[in-house]
Amino acid sequence: MxxxxxxxxxxxxxxxxxxxxxxxxxxxxxxxxxxxxxxxxxxxxxxxxxxxxxxxxxxxxxxxxxxxxxxxxxxxxxxxxxxxxxCADNTPEPVEPQCPSYGGEIPAGAAVDAEGCPLDSDNDGVPDYRDQCPGTPAGVSVDANGCPLDSDNDGVPDYRDQCPNTPAGVEVNSLGCPDSVVLQDVNFEFDSAQLTAEARNVLNDVAERLVNNPDVRVRIEGHTDSVGSAQYNMNLSQARAESVTEYLATRGVESNRMMAEGFGEEQPIATNETDAGRAENRRVELDEWN
Structure with a gap:
């Protein structure tokens, strides 16, 4: 060969x-x-x-x-x-994700920050490109769509709702309440309009929801039991209602959104013949002011 x-x-x-x-x-x-x-x-x-x-x-x-x-x-x-x-190994090097901490695919055109991560303008944990409720106040709990939670589904989000456990189907006002609401544990020093420490703690939460609900005006109603003269009780209830509005104003609620009104002993919700009944009648209520 x-x-x-x-x-x-x-x-x-x-x-x-x-x-x-x-x-x-x-x-x-x-x-x-x-x-x-x-x-x-x-x-x-x-x-x-x-x-x-x-x-x-x-x-x-x-x-x-x-x-x-x-x-x-x-x-x-x-x-x-x-x-x-x-025979050289031509396997391409793995591409580092643009935003390792995001953990998801970023769609084309989505606004991103300097690190390549999707913008979240209101810092609620839901990026802007899929946030259906942009501008949520800081610290408000949101759902997967970036919208504030509404636990009782009454149309008033939790962070504004003064009555967060309204039964399903009940019509509510802009405060999230079916009617005026008794501010539980808003009490006063004996025979005075001086708020107790516990009352101030309760009103802090009320004020926060009112600040987050800026378009609503409210009426603060003061009530007493029947001990003492009717005129004395009327004056005391007015002073207590005003004490509440003044405290709420210190917590950021505009004074022109509130009205204080005392009813004295005229509108009892329980008997005045027992200690328990009189305690129920000594109350402060919050209602929408139209």
Whole structure:
């Protein structure tokens, strides 16, 4: 058999083998994360050696008798380089997420900050691009759509609702209450309009909801039991109602949104014949002022 024919046959066999290695390497590169996980025959060094033999064989076979060594050397060098390139690990480096802390896909066109994270203008934990209630006040609990929670589904969100446990289906006013609401535990020092410490704590919560409900005006109603003269009780109830409005004003509720009105002993809700009944009648109520 002639030299050229022998060289070409060896080269052809090695080409087929190298092609198989390169093909396997290409297929496995999408499945393996590191070159150390690849089969031995897919390693660039092995492919380079095979490529060198192929190139050298072809160079030898195609060179003249006087130039066999140079042809084999040139072909071997070229083959080794090509073989190594064919089996190189071309798996692309993993792309770092634009905003690692976000944990979700950011849609095209969404407004992002300098770190590539979606903007959340009201800091409620729901990014602007899917926030259906932008501008939620700081600290207000929201649902997955970024809207304030409304636990009793009465149309008045919890952070404004003075009656957060209204039964389902009951019509409410803008305070979230079916009617005027008794401010439980808003009590006074004996025979005075001085608020107790417990009363001030209760009114702090009332004031916060009123501040968050700026379009609502309210009437503060004072009531007493029947002990004492009617006129005395009327004056005391008025003073107590005014004491509540004054305290709410110190907590940020505008004075022009409130009206104080005393009813004395005129509107009892329980009997005045027992201690328990009289305690119920000594009360302050909050109602919408239209």
């Amino acid at each position: 002639k030299k050229s024919t022998t060289g070409l046959l060896i080269g052809s066999a090695l080409v087929v083998g190298l092609s198989g290695c390169a093909s396997s390497a290409s297929q496995s590169s999408g499945q393996m994360s590191a070159s150390s996980d690849r089969s031995w025959y897919q390693h660039p060094a092995v492919c380079g050696l095979a490529g060198g033999l192929i190139g050298g064989s072809i160079g030898y076979a195609t060179s003249g008798n006087s130039d066999e060594e140079n042809g084999a050397a040139t072909g071997g060098a070229a083959g080794a380089a090509i073989g190594a390139l064919l």
